[in-house]
Structure formats: C-alpha cells, structure tokens
Amino acid sequence: MNAHAENGESWTIAVQSPRAAPAIDEQANENDSSAAAPPEPELDERLPASLLIMPATDLPATRPAFAETLRRDAWWMQPLVVFLGFTAFIVYSTWAAFQNAHYWFEGGGADYLSPFASPEIFGASPHALFGPKPAWWPGWLPFSASFFVLWIPAGFRFTCYYYRGAYYKAFSADPLACAVGEGRKTYLGERFFPFILQNFHRYFFYLAFVVLFLLGYDAWKAMWFRDAQGAVHFGIGVGTIVLTVNVILLSGYTLGCHSLRHLIGGWRDKISKSKCGGCYNAVSCLNRKHMMWAWVSLVWVGFTDVYVRLCSMGIWQDCRLF
Numbered sequence: 001m002n003a004h005a006e007n008g009e010s011w012t013i014a015v016q017s018p019r020a021a022p023a024i025d026e027q028a029n030e031n032d033s034s035a036a037a038p039p040e041p042e043l044d045e046r047l048p049a050s051l052l053i054m055p056a057t058d059l060p061a062t063r064p065a066f067a068e069t070l071r072r073d074a075w076w077m078q079p080l081v082v083f084l085g086f087t088a089f090i091v092y093s094t095w096a097a098f099q100n101a102h103y104w105f106e107g108g109g110a111d112y113l114s115p116f117a118s119p120e121i122f123g124a125s126p127h128a129l130f131g132p133k134p135a136w137w138p139g140w141l142p143f144s145a146s147f148f149v150l151w152i153p154a155g156f157r158f159t160c161y162y163y164r165g166a167y168y169k170a171f172s173a174d175p176l177a178c179a180v181g182e183g184r185k186t187y188l189g190e191r192f193f194p195f196i197l198q199n200f201h202r203y204f205f206y207l208a209f210v211v212l213f214l215l216g217y218d219a220w221k222a223m224w225f226r227d228a229q230g231a232v233h234f235g236i237g238v239g240t241i242v243l244t245v246n247v248i249l250l251s252g253y254t255l256g257c258h259s260l261r262h263l264i265g266g267w268r269d270k271i272s273k274s275k276c277g278g279c280y281n282a283v284s285c286l287n288r289k290h291m292m293w294a295w296v297s298l299v300w301v302g303f304t305d306v307y308v309r310l311c312s313m314g315i316w317q318d319c320r321l322f
C-alpha cells in the first residue's frame, strides 16, 4: 500500500504482491478436509514471468498541464476535423442566408425549394406562405427568407447532445480529449447560465420535427413537373433525388434524438412493459449512430442548398430522369 500526497490531494495505491497469494493457498489447503487432492501448482508457476517481475510504481498525483498527455495517437485529429467541418458549414450557411436569392429553382418545370428557406414564411418565391417581404420590415435591417426558419435547425443542432460534446472539444478545448490535460480546473456542468440554456433542446426538437414534415412536403412537390401547357406530371429529376435524400438523412438524425428517445419511452421505469417498446427500440437504433446521422445530414443539407442554388444560377443543369 503506497500513500502519496501532493497539492493538498492524497492518493492511495494498493499494490498486491503476487507472491503473497501462495500463503493463502497453503492456509486453505490446511483447512481443506480433502487433503488427498493433488497439490495446486505454485503461483509462480501459474503466472507469466512478466507479471512476477512487475515493479510497484507510485503514480504521479499532479494535474497535467493543458494539452499534456501520455497518449501517442493523433488525439487532436478529431477535434480539428470537427472544427474545420463546423466552421465551413457555419460560414457557408450564414453567407447563403444573407444572399436571399437563388434558393428555389423552376427551370424545366421543376419545383425545388432549398431547405435553407423552407418553410418560406415571407419571400420572393412562389412558395412564400405570406407573400414577399412585408412592409413593416425595417429598412435598415437586412431581409432574407432564411431568417424566418434557419434559427430552428441551427438551434436544434447547436443544443444537440452529440454536437455539444463535439464543439466543446473543437471550439473551446474544454475538455480537449480523453486523458489530455485541460485548461480549466473546475467543472460546473451545464447547470448554470449560459449552458443551462442547452435544455431548450427538447423544445427545438418539436420545432425541428414540424420542419421535417414540411421538408418532406417539399420533396413531394419536387416530384411534379409543369409542362409548357401548364399541366403537371409526375417525374424524377436529380434535384428530386437530392431533396428526397435530404429528408431521409434528416429523418435519421432527428428521429434518433435523445429527447425523442426519452419522450417515447425513456421516462418509463420498465420499458419492457411499455406499449411503445417497438418505437423506443427504433429510436434507440437510430440513436446508436447519432453521430453518423448528424454528420451526413449536415453535409447533405448544405449540398442540397448548393444544388438548388447552382441550378437556379444556371451553373448546373438539372437532369430529368423521366
């Protein structure tokens, strides 16, 4: 037994010598009435030699400095990739939101609406529910159809349990990575302002769920094309596929949400007795790959906006499959 004290913290390390064990074995044998049994081999013979010569070592009790670690793998790679990925998406989506143009495409009779502007509350496209920019909008304030909706998926992702863990590491290095020294000496959790606001995630889920349905409606509308006479026909273009895949991936992400998992059955003491056990298992199944769904849906929703935008600008041609 080794005791170590430093910086007011004390550590006790219990080290059991393998050579102490035979004494116990011998005592047990003496008390054992079946003395006729063949003797157990000596412990030294049973243990590998490397274990027998393993020295007892005092572990350091000092707190590692920031980024100090014994890890030899590229532990910094994941936070770096997350940082670059999130930064690229935030920069692009912010730029796209302020453009307020090229977020819908009608070429070739198509009816594509970018998810960055859907549902369109006010805006210049035929999808706008309440018409163009309202007269009461302050002249000094930039206007964009995206402003009315983008805060919902942004808030949903910002407060997501997976994203929180990822961007805490990537953007504030707090914590940096497992078994890597941190800069901060205290841990307050998310019980205080501003982090307590992360609890709004469950409410963002309700809103995101509604938006998901509306994006599904957009994908449905993208399956109908208007011909030169104004008649509408069922069809599939590349844009149709892009918008439909977007809804599938966003569904995989949204329906695997921890809040939905709790809502659908996590609050029960015995899930086996719940009538919604099947739904709970389905959500749990998606939840197990929540990180994957988070990333692929993030990339694809950005790509969907790029696709609609470039088609609208005439840079890409939407290919009609039938």
Ligand code: FES
Residues within 6 Å of the ligand: 156, 160, 161, 162, 163, 201, 205, 253, 254, 256, 257, 258, 259, 260, 290
């Ligand atoms: S926990 Fe990630 S979307 Fe809810």
